[in-house]
Amino acid sequence: MEQKLGRMEALIAEINQHNYHYYTLDKPTISDGEYDKLYDELVSLEQESGVVLPQSPTQRVGGELLKGFAPHRHRARLWSLDKAQHAEALNAWHQRVAKGVADYNAKHPDEPPLPAPAYVIELKFDGLTLNLTYENGELVQAATRGNGVVGEGILAQVKTIRSVPLTIPYKDGIIEVQGEGIMHLSVLQAYNATAAEPLKNARNAAAGALRNLNPKVTAERKLSAYIYNVGYAEEAEFADHAEMIQFLRDNQFKVNPYLVYSDAIEEVQQELERVALMRAELDFLIDGAVVKVVDMRTREALGYTDKFPRWAVAYKFESEEATTLLKEVGWEVGRTGKITPVAKVEPVELAGVTVQNCTLNNAGDIARKNLTHALGTHVFIRRSNDVIPEILGKADEAEQGEEIAIPATCPSCGTELEQRGAHLFCNNKLACRPQIIGRIVHFASRDAMDIETFSVMTAEQLYEECEVHDPADLYELTYDDLIKLERFGDKKARNLLDAFEASKTRDLASFLFSLGIPNTGKATTRLLANHYRDLDRIMAAEAEELVELPDIGAIVAESITGFFRDPAIRTSIERLRALGVKAEPEQPAAVREDSPFHGKTVVLTGTLSALTRDDAAKRLEALGAKVTGSVSKKTDYVVAGDNAGSKLAKARDLGIEVIENEQEFLRLLGD
Template sequence: MSSIQEQLIQLREELREHNYNYYVLDNATISDYDFDMKLKTLQDLEAKHPEFFDASSPTQRVGGEVTKNFETIAHKNRMYSLSNSYSKEDLLDWEKRVQKILGTEAVEYTCELKYDGASINLTYEKGQLIKAVTRGDGFQGDNVTANIKTIRSIPLQLKTDFVTDFEIRGEIILPLEGFSKMNEARVEAGDDPYMNPRNTASGSLKLQDSAEVAKRPLDCLLYHVVAERLPFKTHYEALENAKKAGFKIPDTIKVAKSIDEILDYINLWDTQRFKLPYETDGVVIKVNSLHQQDELGYTAKAPRWAIAYKFKAEQKSTVLNSISYQVGRTGAITPVANLEPVELAGTIVKRASLHNADQIEKLDIRVNDTVFVEKGGEIIPKVVGVDLTKRPADSQPTVYATHCPECNTELVRTEGDAKHYCPNEYGCPTQIAGRIQHFISRKAMDIEGLGGETVALLAKENLISNYADLYELKTEQIIPLERMAEKSAENMIKGIEKSKEIPFERVLFALGIRFVGETVAKKLAKYFKNIDSLLNASFEELIAVDEIGDRIAQSIIDFSNNPLNIDLVNRLKSYGVQMELSAKALENQTDELQGKIFVVSGVFTKMSRNELKKSIEDNGGKVSSSISKKTNYIIAGDNMGPSKRTKAEDLGIPIISEDDYIAMI
């Protein structure tokens, strides 16, 4: 090794250590001036010797890379949302659900503060940061690696051997002091101040010039390690080792043995959080044992082994000036309170949800009332009460809308529905635009170059009146439109063409059949395999599908009985949109296990638990998290929970090994 190379390696190691001491441990071991001088020496050496380039060098943090369009990347492991709780009763209900699945096993928990920023997923291979992707919709997000590399508390290269290949999740935050200084500088420059740290942190990740990101005092707090097989027994142990490897893990994490200890932690931080250097909006409680986390698994939306406790939302009072009504893509009507502007949780609130007619009647909400407003889950403002002491003498009860505000069709409300609906499905302009916007959305057809404003423009110019019309658009029709150029028109047509590759389950979701969300669409696609089988299915055939109830079944039948819908589906087919599962998706699928329910418990050697569960579903079986009389088989690995084994034996359910299962299929 040459002396130059040795000098480079030594300088990089030295600067990494100083960087870690300052940004992670908050314990500077060198002056800012000396650090800058060493960094400049390193930059000069690297410039003269590009043959010794190192992607994880401290010099890579200063930014300079410009990203025009952020690439969308699918997450290897889905980033789930967390279920929320707001009371001791909610936590006790969650604990009961956990214990029901785990039986008599002792359970301990970790308590962590819920940081208020932008979620990020970092991927490391052989100790090096490979990529950083935003949460997005949980299934896919934006590649913001160039911007993330500028955040000095995120290690580009790990200090110790940790795990060979893994993902680590955390929150990009903007500490309050740094946020305050940014706003002082903006005000001095004559610019409007930023509203709150969370939105500013999130917006920073999408700045095109990483050199601009490097100027912002962003930080990253990590809270979850994901890998195929972790060499740790608990979540707490994984985080402790991640801290040793160089990650910034907050020291506020605590292991709790009971709900009472969890409540003590919540009560402590409900007041102490205001002394922290960053914003928090609650506490996250997790089952500590990684083995028990595997046993508990996930619902369609959230892990069963974790729950968020939200601190009481900030509440303000203001005057309700008027009530307007919004029409959703399915025709659902949502009443909206138009308010005298009020600052709430760092943003100016002018509008808030009133939910439905029942809520207005229950709270007796009236125009000109002084109402209490809070942010539900700290995000969507809602009216939660009325200050009756300030009600005007001439106040009149609210009469709920009787006709659609967009097309004037009389509204309907079916028994059991909380909302009123506009039944003019194919004539109401908002519903037409809403269905097209849903069709092109990220979780559905994900058509690049096409957004809500463009859809409205295309509809206004009578170029489209439904989502099938998109596939007949021509570049020359789009170029003359307002704010359109040749390049943007070409990109839109390319995006529409590329959407023909979107798999069937997402196309099914995109069709906008009422009550058919992402998860239901996947189940239906897997069961019926193509659109014709689904739309020709009887009510009995539909409810025979796992988790498909009467309401969903009737909605599918109503959709398939409408000739306009069948025409749209046939047109999409003719354009080449995927209306059946691909050969690859069908490759390993059989009906071998149709009607069989399996519980998977323990640690396996030939397949991971996720591979085992996927195999069961690919072969027509169902995976359940808890044992019941309906369970057909328990697949038991090492460390199977003793309570599960006892329950299986009591119910006479066959316990089979991983090898037995492989032989079965």
């Protein structure tokens, strides 16, 4: 028995260390298979011995249903924060801080003076506040904020959060740390894709899971937690905020990488404006940022009001959620034949924008969100980024409205629709107007065949008046065909014909992208072009060989092979080639091995001013880099230009090196 217990202790220490690297640092140290072997061995030993040690990771799956929450009195009060929602309010708070520092120094001439105010900016997470208690290094209690003095004990629920350590290196008595329990938006999306009852938003999902009496429900939601404060410690003391944060990191707590320090309130305001813009790119909810005085002596000197610390303020952003009336639902046809529901709602102001249209994703989404009878009812909507807002669900589940009719036939061409998973599709590729126009516009787009001066209006006009129903039809157009069209003069007609001719030399990767192969993007088509270097070889490739290529899974492989098996697609390609479209690969440049990018995986995001993304990708590949379209733990660098999106946010979350200075990027390229 003693030998088993010893092995269990060793397994627990090893597994918890791997959990720390995987869930807290986002840097796994072993494969999933190796981890599973260790975990299964521990489970087997616990079953054989009948003993489960307190720090065992097997407790994270959730235990038996609880009867209720026990009250927990915090050792140190959890304060609320005063709020500022504009620059004037923030500056007024800064003036009060500066006055408080000056008054204290004047009244205490014999003490070392407090430094001039300097600030740290943190994200204000939108989840459920957690207070974690550790005694001699072991997690002994977890509680909600409650009224700031007494909260609800939720230890069993918090133990299911894998980024919360069950033990920490700090062994000197009792310590309480505070943080926020959250559900990542990507996790929420994956959960809702299969959930019988989808969750309305990530905040409610996290709060509901942590205050659920069944810890197994908490475990199913795969929550995370960011820790940002030490509220009570019997021995530990800190000179400033940075020292406290390092203490948290040293004790294996998950600390969000975003921390910005400044000693000028003007810079703080500028940074808050930047945070508001990057909010939509994050994989978790924030409803603002928190500005705190850095120096701990100053915090102690400034003290508290009855409700708030005088040394911190919450800068609140505009709400990204609202309630409005669902008026009607229409159905749009995309270039792949996918039928997407688009809802019209009563206009409502949301995050500085007037919202009138919202997405419902697909027909299955309507049923999952219990919106089948929602016309004329009030619904929750969320604008999580700059794209069309999404309807989350009914504001009042008991409210009944008119039925949202799911179409049986295509709203454009009348063809019977096919259900594929949660989506409806029109299979009439050859005679469905929106599909044809969408494919032609995509074919001519900049990243595809790059036909200059081409537009959606041009595609619609050529469809109606010149019977352009396939990309190959573009190359059969003549000057006489174009000159008779409305808004076409001699110069415009000749320019468009010249653009058609110039596009014939576009490289193989661009041509593949122009075809609109389902489930593939520019990174995948470039990969195919670089690997096979021949269109006929790509068209003949089997799924079994495609999945051997990096970043191509079974679904993408089947999409590619199925696409090229379509007789209509093959006929179109044959016509394009007969009309002079070359679709030939670019000649590879000699790969340099002395570059910092050699052998590295790089992701490009945002807009560069000195060169296009395609040019940057080619330059990187010439230096021996692998350029991919998505950020993962295997990514080495993210190059971020202007208006970088969610890839930049994910890179920061994962701790991946980001190159944001374009001049530095050009220098590394060798310019």
